[in-house]
Amino acid sequence: MQIVILLYDGFTALDAVGPYEVLSRLPHTTVVFAAEQAGPVAVDTRMLSAVAEASLTDVPHPDIVLVPGGPRKATAPLLKPGPVRDWLLAADRDSSWTTSVCTGSLILAAAGLLKGRRATSHWTALHRLAELGARPSTARVVMDGKYITGAGVSAGIDMALGLAGRIAGRDNAEAIQLMIEYDPQPPYSAGSPQTAPPDLVTRMRLASGRSPRAVAS
Numbered sequence: 001m002q003i004v005i006l007l008y009d010g011f012t013a014l015d016a017v018g019p020y021e022v023l024s025r026l027p028h029t030t031v032v033f034a035a036e037q038a039g040p041v042a043v044d045t046r047m048l049s050a051v052a053e054a055s056l057t058d059v060p061h062p063d064i065v066l067v068p069g070g071p072r073k074a075t076a077p078l079l080k081p082g083p084v085r086d087w088l089l090a091a092d093r094d095s096s097w098t099t100s101v102c103t104g105s106l107i108l109a110a111a112g113l114l115k116g117r118r119a120t121s122h123w124t125a126l127h128r129l130a131e132l133g134a135r136p137s138t139a140r141v142v143m144d145g146k147y148i149t150g151a152g153v154s155a156g157i158d159m160a161l162g163l164a165g166r167i168a169g170r171d172n173a174e175a176i177q178l179m180i181e182y183d184p185q186p187p188y189s190a191g192s193p194q195t196a197p198p199d200l201v202t203r204m205r206l207a208s209g210r211s212p213r214a215v216a217s
Contacts, residue, residue: 001026001028001029001030001063001064001167002029002030002032002059002061002062002063002064003023003029003030003031003032003062003063003064003066004031004032004033004034004054004059004062004064004065004066004091005019005020005031005032005033005034005066005068006034006035006056006065006066006067006068006084006088006104007033007034007035007041007050007052007068008035008036008041008070008074008078008084009041009042009074010042010043010044010070010071010073010074010075011041011043011044011068011069011070011074012043012044012068012069012070012071012102012153013043013044013045013048013050014153014154014156015068015069015070015101015102015104015153015156016033016050016066016068016101016156017050018101018153018154018156018157018160019066019099019101019150019156019157019159019160020033021157021160021180022157022160022161022164022176022180023064023066023160023163023164025164025176025179025180026164026167026168026172026176027168027172032053032054032059032062033050033051033052033053033054034052034053034054034055034056034058034059035052035055035056036055036056036083036084037052037055038052038053038054038055038058039051039052040052044070044071044074056083056084056087057087059091060087060090060091061091061094062091062095063095063096063097064095064096064097064098064099064163065088065091065092065095065097065098065099066099066100066101066104067088067099067100067101067104067105067107067108068100068101068102068104068156069100069101069102069103069104069105069106069107069121069122069125069152069153070102070103070104071103072103072209075103075104075106075107078107078110079106079107079110079132080110084107085107085110085111088107088108088111088113089111089112089113092111092113095146096146097146097147097148097163098113098146098147098148099147099148099149099150099159099163100119100121100148100149100150101149101150101153101155101156101159102121102122102125102150102151102152102153102155102156103121103122103125103128104121104149105119105120105121105125105129105134105149106121106125106128106129106132108147108149109129109132109133109134110132112133113147114129114132114133114134114144114147114149115133115134116133116134116135117134117135117144117145117147118134118135118136118137118142118144119134119135119136119137119142119144119147119149120136120137120138120139120140120141120142120149120150120151120155121136121149121151121152122151122152122153123138123151123152123192123193124204124205124208126138138151138194139151140155140158141155141158141159141162143162148162148163154184154191157182161173161176161177161182164176193205
């Protein structure tokens with residue numbers, strides 16, 4: 001089974017690496033990081049690069065497609081027609097699963113792959129999913145047919161564990177969870193707009209360019 005994780009300039013590191021840590025442990029699986037051109041790809045902080053070992057043309061028929069998210073300036077070019085969209089549409093025709101993390105769902109939606117489907121994204125981007133024809137949900141992980149979308153950044157690990165269970169069974173998925181010691185016990189309860197202090201939610205929404213009104217549900 002081949003899993004291709006799309007890389008592009010300015011993607012968010014954990015969006016790709018979190019699912020990689022889970023999915024790379026599935027039996028009989030190869031995970032390939034791919035970009036328009038093989039080589040180093042800088043993440044959004046510009047402090048780290050990941051290496052795309054293959055170009056998109058090298059991996060035309062993956063079993064699983066995974067699209068990470070990134071800030072608006074990174075994802076904006078991929079919401080338009082171009083080589084990445086062409087590859088996604090072609091790869092999706094044969095994929096068993098097409099997945100995303102965070103604002104990666106905007107890239108899938110812009111390609112028309114989530115039209116009329118339930119999907120999630122980073123909480124500050126849910127309104128954009130609706131604008132692109134998807135049905136936004138505040139759930140942490142959403143499955144609609146073969147399309148699985150994870151909410152912001154760390155939700156990619158949850159998404160990948162759920163996918164691992166569907167592919168290899170609960171026992172294997174739980175073994176992976178145990179070995180990566182995924183047992184979240186955060187020191188704060190500010191991990192979602194539902195639990196974070198209201199003034200913090202407002203501040204972060206304004207910082208992201210959104211108005212203070214509630215996001216879609």
